Amino acid sequence: MILGIVFAIIAGSLVSMQNIFNSKVNEHGGTWTTTSLVLGLGFLSSLIIGLIFEGKYLFNLENMEPWYWFAGIIGVGVVTCVVQGIRHLGPTYAISIILTSQLGVALLLDSLGWLGLDKVPFTSKQLIGVLVIVCGIIVFKIGGKSENQELAKTN
Numbered sequence: 001m002i003l004g005i006v007f008a009i010i011a012g013s014l015v016s017m018q019n020i021f022n023s024k025v026n027e028h029g030g031t032w033t034t035t036s037l038v039l040g041l042g043f044l045s046s047l048i049i050g051l052i053f054e055g056k057y058l059f060n061l062e063n064m065e066p067w068y069w070f071a072g073i074i075g076v077g078v079v080t081c082v083v084q085g086i087r088h089l090g091p092t093y094a095i096s097i098i099l100t101s102q103l104g105v106a107l108l109l110d111s112l113g114w115l116g117l118d119k120v121p122f123t124s125k126q127l128i129g130v131l132v133i134v135c136g137i138i139v140f141k142i143g144g145k146s147e148n149q150e151l152a153k154t155n
Helices: 001-029 029-059 066-089 091-112 125-155
Strands: none
Touching: 001 029, 001 066, 001 091, 029 066, 066 091, 091 125
């Protein structure tokens, strides 16, 4: 369990950094350049690393559901929407909403057992957890607005 938590923390940190890098690339090259660059370099690096560690077994995809192949297409939507969200909202606010949306959809998919997941009973504790996060984002955004307005008045 500890290893899973460590990997999740690392993943969250890397995703946050990648999102900021993506938004900086987007400022110079646009959304489709960013998406192509991110996914193209990701493909190339994962192909090379996969060949090193898994060799000829890299593409052994027996008994895989055909609709799982759409993950790559979903990745295009992810990168595009994240870049635009950060562009319009700023990194912290956009990533907070993205993570909350991700948690909410994961909770829904788990609870319904969709997409090949084991069905997990939905509890009020899970709902309260998501609502607490949403309230935190609202407090963060409202608190940031009043402080920014006060700073603007003093300058």
